Amino acid sequence: MELNSRIPSGPIENRWDRHRFEMKLVNPANKRKYNIIVVGSGLAGASASASMAELGYNVKCFCFQDSPRRAHSIAAQGGINAAKNYQNDGDSVYRLFYDTVKGGDFRARESNVYRLAEISLNIIDQCVAQGVPFAREYGGLLANRSFGGAQVSRTFYARGQTGQQLLLGAYQALLRQVTAGKVTMFPRTEMLDLIVIDGKARGIVTRDLVTGKIESHFADAVVVGTGGYGNVFYLSTNAKGSNCTAIWRAYKRGAAMANPCYTQIHPTCIPVTGEYQSKLTLMSESLRNDGRIWVPKKKGDTRPPNQIPDNERDYYLERKYPSFGNLVPRDVASRNAKAVCDEGLGVGTGLGVYLDFAEAIKRLGEQIIDERYGNLFDMYERITGENPYEAPMRIYPAIHYTMGGLWVDYNLMTTIPGLYTIGEANFSDHGANRLGASALMQGLADGYFILPYTVGDYLANTKLEKVDASHPAVRDAEAGVARQTRRLLSIKGQRTVTSFHRELGKLLWDYCGMTRNEKGLKAALQRIPELREEFWKNVNVLGSGEELNQALENAGRVADFLEFAELMCLDALHRNESCGGHFREEFQTPDGEALRDDAQYAYVAAWEYSGPERSPVLNKEPLIFEYVHPTQRSYK
Amino acid sequence: MKLTLHVWRQKNPGDAGRMVQYEHRNVNPHMSFLEMLDVLNEELIAKGEEPIAFDHDCREGICGMCGFMINGIAHGPERGTTVCQLHMRHFKDGEVLYLEPWRARAFPVLKDLVVDRSALDRIIASGGFISVSTGSAPDGNTIPVPKKNADLAMDAAACIGCGACVAACPNASAALFTGAKISHLGLLPQGQPERSQRVLNMVAQVKQELFGSCTNIGECEAVCPKEIKLEVIARMNRDFLRASWTERGELQKHEE
Numbered sequence: 001m002e003l004n005s006r007i008p009s010g011p012i013e014n015r016w017d018r019h020r021f022e023m024k025l026v027n028p029a030n031k032r033k034y035n036i037i038v039v040g041s042g043l044a045g046a047s048a049s050a051s052m053a054e055l056g057y058n059v060k061c062f063c064f065q066d067s068p069r070r071a072h073s074i075a076a077q078g079g080i081n082a083a084k085n086y087q088n089d090g091d092s093v094y095r096l097f098y099d100t101v102k103g104g105d106f107r108a109r110e111s112n113v114y115r116l117a118e119i120s121l122n123i124i125d126q127c128v129a130q131g132v133p134f135a136r137e138y139g140g141l142l143a144n145r146s147f148g149g150a151q152v153s154r155t156f157y158a159r160g161q162t163g164q165q166l167l168l169g170a171y172q173a174l175l176r177q178v179t180a181g182k183v184t185m186f187p188r189t190e191m192l193d194l195i196v197i198d199g200k201a202r203g204i205v206t207r208d209l210v211t212g213k214i215e216s217h218f219a220d221a222v223v224v225g226t227g228g229y230g231n232v233f234y235l236s237t238n239a240k241g242s243n244c245t246a247i248w249r250a251y252k253r254g255a256a257m258a259n260p261c262y263t264q265i266h267p268t269c270i271p272v273t274g275e276y277q278s279k280l281t282l283m284s285e286s287l288r289n290d291g292r293i294w295v296p297k298k299k300g301d302t303r304p305p306n307q308i309p310d311n312e313r314d315y316y317l318e319r320k321y322p323s324f325g326n327l328v329p330r331d332v333a334s335r336n337a338k339a340v341c342d343e344g345l346g347v348g349t350g351l352g353v354y355l356d357f358a359e360a361i362k363r364l365g366e367q368i369i370d371e372r373y374g375n376l377f378d379m380y381e382r383i384t385g386e387n388p389y390e391a392p393m394r395i396y397p398a399i400h401y402t403m404g405g406l407w408v409d410y411n412l413m414t415t416i417p418g419l420y421t422i423g424e425a426n427f428s429d430h431g432a433n434r435l436g437a438s439a440l441m442q443g444l445a446d447g448y449f450i451l452p453y454t455v456g457d458y459l460a461n462t463k464l465e466k467v468d469a470s471h472p473a474v475r476d477a478e479a480g481v482a483r484q485t486r487r488l489l490s491i492k493g494q495r496t497v498t499s500f501h502r503e504l505g506k507l508l509w510d511y512c513g514m515t516r517n518e519k520g521l522k523a524a525l526q527r528i529p530e531l532r533e534e535f536w537k538n539v540n541v542l543g544s545g546e547e548l549n550q551a552l553e554n555a556g557r558v559a560d561f562l563e564f565a566e567l568m569c570l571d572a573l574h575r576n577e578s579c580g581g582h583f584r585e586e587f588q589t590p591d592g593e594a595l596r597d598d599a600q601y602a603y604v605a606a607w608e609y610s611g612p613e614r615s616p617v618l619n620k621e622p623l624i625f626e627y628v629h630p631t632q633r634s635y636k
Numbered sequence: 637m638k639l640t641l642h643v644w645r646q647k648n649p650g651d652a653g654r655m656v657q658y659e660h661r662n663v664n665p666h667m668s669f670l671e672m673l674d675v676l677n678e679e680l681i682a683k684g685e686e687p688i689a690f691d692h693d694c695r696e697g698i699c700g701m702c703g704f705m706i707n708g709i710a711h712g713p714e715r716g717t718t719v720c721q722l723h724m725r726h727f728k729d730g731e732v733l734y735l736e737p738w739r740a741r742a743f744p745v746l747k748d749l750v751v752d753r754s755a756l757d758r759i760i761a762s763g764g765f766i767s768v769s770t771g772s773a774p775d776g777n778t779i780p781v782p783k784k785n786a787d788l789a790m791d792a793a794a795c796i797g798c799g800a801c802v803a804a805c806p807n808a809s810a811a812l813f814t815g816a817k818i819s820h821l822g823l824l825p826q827g828q829p830e831r832s833q834r835v836l837n838m839v840a841q842v843k844q845e846l847f848g849s850c851t852n853i854g855e856c857e858a859v860c861p862k863e864i865k866l867e868v869i870a871r872m873n874r875d876f877l878r879a880s881w882t883e884r885g886e887l888q889k890h891e892e
Contacts, residue, residue, distance in 0.1 A: 047770075050770065051770040065693060065699075065701060066753060066754070067753065067756070069797055070694075070699045070700060070701045071699075072693070072699070074698050074699050075694045075696055075698050075699065086777060122773075124776045125773040125774065125776045126771075126773045127776075128776040128779075128826070129768040129772075129774070130766050130768055130773075131766045131789075131820065131821050131826045131827055133786050133789040133790040133820065133824065134776075136782075136786040137783065138783050139780060140781050140782050140783065140786075141777050141780055158790060159790060159794075161698065161794065164698055164794075164796075165790075172764055172765035173765060173768075173770075175757065175760050175761035175764070175765060176765045176767060178761050179762065185757075187757075239693040239694040240694075240695060273664075276664060276667055276671045276674065276675050277671070278668070278670065278674055278695060279696075281696050382714075382721055382723070383668075383723065385665075385723065385725050448771075449771075496681050496682070542681060542685075543686050547647075547648060548689060548746055548747040548750065550687070550689055
């Protein structure tokens, strides 16, 4: 497999500009002759569908939810970054670029990140014009806050619901094009395979989740924006329906999967309470601005937290990282919480640490704390039944975002010509660790401002034959989907889909979670195929394929997670270094920090499918740093 | 905890449907309502019975996908809460609960507790947007928005489109949902050019979808998980009256 990243040359400030000029254009009158499929309707999918429809292409947009407005982008709380420098605090495109490359622990492509920082400016303008109700100052201008340890205030926000408001903006733009007749929306429809003809992506096979009908759709280009694979861990902050099926099917049709081991753990989530737990809820990390994190110094200390005197508490982040304290980046905060719990110092069920506001309340008063965090305190109380004004919160890290995904070139095209991947589904711009408020920025940059140009270049340069349902590749893909559905329904075993999913998740959390080591990864690589085999022998899916059948939908997704998990562990095992969200216990500095190996591992690992029961092939795209020179991240 | 559940079971849109009783013995007060149903479903599958279908996704109260009636109240007894965020500690051991789907002509039942809410998308598609194509926006700070208006617009924009307002309304009116979008966009300077056209188009679509009329009952506000205020309906009505005069030619077209 050849990995041609198509990164333009020349000074980094001019690369995107020059590239846009060099790309071919489709004549405006010809755009209506092209059909484009977009799978997923989150920030990336909805913005891409709307923008391409505005240009004149015919778009079909698919989502498994009942409405495109439900996509999980909606749950993002914190905000969206843009290098506007409205606060006059020294921000610039270059600074956002620098922070993102460094924050990604030097495992992202410089050119892509620079383009992202440039486009961040346009995104805010576009969203404001759409009516996104961003927070404002009294003079009527846009408000900003600092976020995720950034030293400038570049984050735009709409209360704690920024993702919701940005998604509704994109959703409304999408529905405007539905009314204009340029987008056809297919809700409650799931992509189950990719159709590749003559080496090019030409369509998808879908299942109508209400009637069960399996159908093929054809297009001149296919765009996948189906989000991340965090639910491979069963418990995550993702929506229950979030899955890796679309990207996994694309992988099995020849698209390379990049860096699947880069997963992000968010440090401030509400801890698990029992076996029935179905998902984890994130609390905005802004809480760490005023909350102090601690555990008791003594093991098995069961006293209520406010009866433990100050000198018997270990404020471990403040102790180990005096300059950043409780505001260390996500990966560092998460790992340290795990370390103290592994020592047996955890609180509650043993998997939790205190996030204490008592001192902040004494210093600032209950009213100011309420203004800053009132909605988060309410949410915590709703879920746990405990009042954070009276007792400290209990928090624990949870899987939140996945930096890995389908490999894409500078045009966001995968290794299958005509197949594009946008948003969290691609591996793109965050390297090994994503900074806060950058996911929304990337999803919208891809959808509004990059893909609409790059798809045009492909269409203008490519001769595409007409395809229809009679092509053998189409019949083959449809038959494969129907066969899998029948097979899942015919097993009639003893275990539910969820029980397999839960077991897989536990396994990955233990062996490929916050920290990894060779022994654990090897154990997981042995156990996953066994579990997969058991699944295909012993899963119990009731009902039929010709109706709304949620257990069947879930079974297909878990079947793919059972395959995906193996690749994730393989990737984690081969990367003999620690970087960002990937922490290998064998590779750490004497004081327990991540130890990168730039000489050996400054590359993107792009895995290539080579058939069932055969090891995937590793391809490497070297990463070259011309502008931001790799250094050790230090927060001491 | 133990619960007795009476749940609406309906195989498909054509099926008549009926209430089915389940005794649930494994309820933990820390579970969310949907986790309680997950556990019941696992038990049903083990017995060879088909699990209860219900819509859900984010399970943190923001996607708007979940929702059904619990003892006749949309999203259950806690104010400002979706069913996914409703926890079992708010119920008593031994309680009897009746679970039914949203009931409205415009929301046909697809299966069990799952309904078709695509009518809400069609209302937004008829005019719930600002017509600005990608790339044509001026700098974000070109147009100042008074903080108060931005805050009021955000209050209205918080709607998650779950449909509880329709389900709670004796008339099955979508006035709170539609008014929320009209208020959100109408309160902002960016929304002014299309303000009149927007309200006419959206109200016309509401009628076409067979939602009922608003008679100021206020049940919608009481159950809204995002606590959208009735004043959004007043804004919609005022905009509609104004547009009926300024755009009377257009209105006639709609009536025809």
